Amino acid sequence: MKKVILTTILLTLLALPALAKGNRLTCSGSTTVLPIAQATAEAFMNANPELDISIRGGGSGVGIAALMNGTVDIACSSRTMKAKEITQAKSKGLNPTPYAIALDGIAIVINSANPVKNLTLKQIRDIYTGKIKNWSEIGGNKAPIVVISRDVASGTFEVFNEKALAGAKVVSTAQLLASNNAIATTVGNTPGAIGYIGLGYLTSSIKSVSVEGISPNSASVKDGSYPLARKLFMYTNGKAAGAANRYIAFIQSAAGQKIVQEQGFITLN
Amino acid sequence: MAALLGMLILPGLMAAEEIKLSGEMWNRWTLEAGKAPGDSSDATLRNNFSLERGYIGLEAKFSETIKGRFTVDLFSSDLVKDGAGLKLKYAYVDFSNLIPLPDLTVTAGLQKVYFGTIYDWSYNLIGKAPSDEYKLANSADYGLTLNGFLPAGWGEYAFGVYNGEGYKNYGANLKDNIDPAFLANLRLMPLPGLTLGGSLMTNGSERRIKLADATANSSYNTQLLLDALLRAAFGPVDVWAEYMSKEVSFADAFSAKNYTATALSVVPCLKLNRLLGADIDLTGRYDRWDETGNPSNKNLLTAITGGVNYNFMHDDSANPAMQLQLNYTSKTYDEEKSAAAYANGLKDTGTLMLQFKWRFSNTIKA
Numbered sequence: 001m002k003k004v005i006l007t008t009i010l011l012t013l014l015a016l017p018a019l020a021k022g023n024r025l026t027c028s029g030s031t032t033v034l035p036i037a038q039a040t041a042e043a044f045m046n047a048n049p050e051l052d053i054s055i056r057g058g059g060s061g062v063g064i065a066a067l068m069n070g071t072v073d074i075a076c077s078s079r080t081m082k083a084k085e086i087t088q089a090k091s092k093g094l095n096p097t098p099y100a101i102a103l104d105g106i107a108i109v110i111n112s113a114n115p116v117k118n119l120t121l122k123q124i125r126d127i128y129t130g131k132i133k134n135w136s137e138i139g140g141n142k143a144p145i146v147v148i149s150r151d152v153a154s155g156t157f158e159v160f161n162e163k164a165l166a167g168a169k170v171v172s173t174a175q176l177l178a179s180n181n182a183i184a185t186t187v188g189n190t191p192g193a194i195g196y197i198g199l200g201y202l203t204s205s206i207k208s209v210s211v212e213g214i215s216p217n218s219a220s221v222k223d224g225s226y227p228l229a230r231k232l233f234m235y236t237n238g239k240a241a242g243a244a245n246r247y248i249a250f251i252q253s254a255a256g257q258k259i260v261q262e263q264g265f266i267t268l269n
Numbered sequence: 270m271a272a273l274l275g276m277l278i279l280p281g282l283m284a285a286e287e288i289k290l291s292g293e294m295w296n297r298w299t300l301e302a303g304k305a306p307g308d309s310s311d312a313t314l315r316n317n318f319s320l321e322r323g324y325i326g327l328e329a330k331f332s333e334t335i336k337g338r339f340t341v342d343l344f345s346s347d348l349v350k351d352g353a354g355l356k357l358k359y360a361y362v363d364f365s366n367l368i369p370l371p372d373l374t375v376t377a378g379l380q381k382v383y384f385g386t387i388y389d390w391s392y393n394l395i396g397k398a399p400s401d402e403y404k405l406a407n408s409a410d411y412g413l414t415l416n417g418f419l420p421a422g423w424g425e426y427a428f429g430v431y432n433g434e435g436y437k438n439y440g441a442n443l444k445d446n447i448d449p450a451f452l453a454n455l456r457l458m459p460l461p462g463l464t465l466g467g468s469l470m471t472n473g474s475e476r477r478i479k480l481a482d483a484t485a486n487s488s489y490n491t492q493l494l495l496d497a498l499l500r501a502a503f504g505p506v507d508v509w510a511e512y513m514s515k516e517v518s519f520a521d522a523f524s525a526k527n528y529t530a531t532a533l534s535v536v537p538c539l540k541l542n543r544l545l546g547a548d549i550d551l552t553g554r555y556d557r558w559d560e561t562g563n564p565s566n567k568n569l570l571t572a573i574t575g576g577v578n579y580n581f582m583h584d585d586s587a588n589p590a591m592q593l594q595l596n597y598t599s600k601t602y603d604e605e606k607s608a609a610a611y612a613n614g615l616k617d618t619g620t621l622m623l624q625f626k627w628r629f630s631n632t633i634k635a
Contacts, residue, residue, distance in 0.1 A: 028585075058585050065586030070542065072587075083372040086422030093462030093502035151632075161333050167366055169332030176287075238461075
């Protein structure tokens with residue numbers, strides 16, 4: 001009898017944290033995914049008032065590390081996990097599982113007063129590595145180029161670095177900013193500036209240029225012709241279950257994808 | 270010394286686009302009691318506070334594919350001369366663009382030794398990794414390695430050539446050693462939570478023929494080091510098991526000194542954060558070090574450790590910035606098989622250690 005009581009107490013103690021977490025969901029990571037996560041969480045909580053979804057930014061790398069440390073249920077990421085991260089996660093007994101929630105293009109943005117309309121990938125690389133320093137070298141006004149980039153925790157930076165810079169070093173004079181919003185604001189306030197942001201952060205005070213002659217829009221991102229197109233992800237440990245599963249399924253549903261579109265991103269289908 | 274170090278690294282750092290400054294301090298209290306066979310009671314052997322490690326690191330990112338790391342260990346303890354010391358722990362550069370293979374890095378300089386668990390030993394327990402504890406391999410050495418990750422998280426690998434003498438040894442016998450050490454390491458993760466690994470390293474000590482008088486050197490030996498690793502991490506339970514062997518071969522004329530030593534280490538950890546809501550781990554360790562084949566230092570040691578970790582002040586990624594560790598370790602030598610070791614001054618001991626670790630890091634953008 002004592003064994004039964006002891007076993008019951010032990011099992012109850014083990015189950016308590018899981019029960020306590022049943023109505024709470026924590027997400028952290030990519031600042032690009034942040035507006036999608038916030039807007040969909042708000043809609044999902046309205047429909048499910050018993051749920052409490054907490055959303056934090058920090059960058060894709062921060063979210064993935066938090067998932068590996070077991071402190072969040074969902075890591076938001078604007079890039080796929082690296083082999084090193086997957087290896088570390090698996091060694092800890094975790095099985096990071098990706099769920100695509102939206103498509104995005106990394107928009108190359110300049111001040112709305114800048115007449116430049118198109119850049120090639122080589123020109124973008126040369127601007128970001130400091131070889132091209134003045135807009136007049138690429139058909140613009142005679143004005144120095146102010147290069148603005150993202151910090152290292154940013155998944156957007158990693159994708160941009162891989163697809164546009166091919167791993168080249170960003171010029172040391174570049175301003176490194178911590179969020180899409182900060183880049184959009186700075187480019188809007190700086191006539192000679194160039195930056196890159198998720199499509200959802202485009203505003204009227206900045207303009208996006210086409211890359212290799214292709215504009216970042218729904219069609220070019222979906223068919224993959226836009227050179228800086230990518231998927232946005234949510235990662236869970238193992239197959240999403242419970243509230244996490246319901247929340248991600250909501251984002252992937254027609255209602256969720258409508259919110260994705262409202263936030264300025266591209267739907268999956 | 271500081272000025273010299275500054276002169277050496279500053280030019281490199283000036284070229285970096287980003288520099289991460291980090292530190293990790295290990296403040297420890299050690300109370301150790303022990304006795305040799307025949308002693309009637311334990312004697313207190315140690316009772317002291319120390320800064321066992323004081324790592325200060327600079328990581329310079331020159332581009333997305335080239336990064337450098339420089340770490341010194343400033344330690345302070347009444348066990349060392351002048352009560353303090355400084356060791357250069359790491360000074361290397363990672364090139365991930367030299368060989369066009371994904372996730373492959375070429376590392377040059379004073380770096381990690383990818384043998385067994387020594388290169389990613391997380392110090393869940395206060396003690397060193399088994400291969401470090403029993404002097405099979407050094408935690409850092411000068412050399413050149415290719416290290417990388419298999420696709421889709423299937424594992425990792427490393428191949429390297431090192432001096433083979435570590436980063437803190439010195440003396441004429443090291444100067445005489447002209448044979449490099451070669452290393453191969455592979456870890457596979459067939460499924461989440463299960464890691465299988467193996468390492469092989471060849472090394473040598475001293476020079477076959479003495480330079481001074483061209484006679485055979487009785488101390489010259491070659492070593493074959495092997496390591497097999499199993500890690501199972503499921504839910505709150507994480508268990509490492511490691512088996513190592515060290516085969517030491519002397520020149521033919523001195524082959525009577527040949528021997529093989531083995532070590533078995535099992536390190537379980539139970540993470541209680543989900544249960545208690547606080548980041549607390551229960552840790553343990555069982556070691557069996559068998560050096561009974563070594564004529565000059567026969568010993569068979571059993572070491573058992575129990576401990577608890579309390580992690581707090583976490584950063585944004587939930588990594589603990591502060592950790593309090595309490596360990597008790599009992600080391601017992603087999604009396605019959607350890608005569609030589611006892612003669613060398615070893616004693617059965619019980620050691621209580623309380624350690625407070627704290628870390629910081631900050632990234633400075635150029």
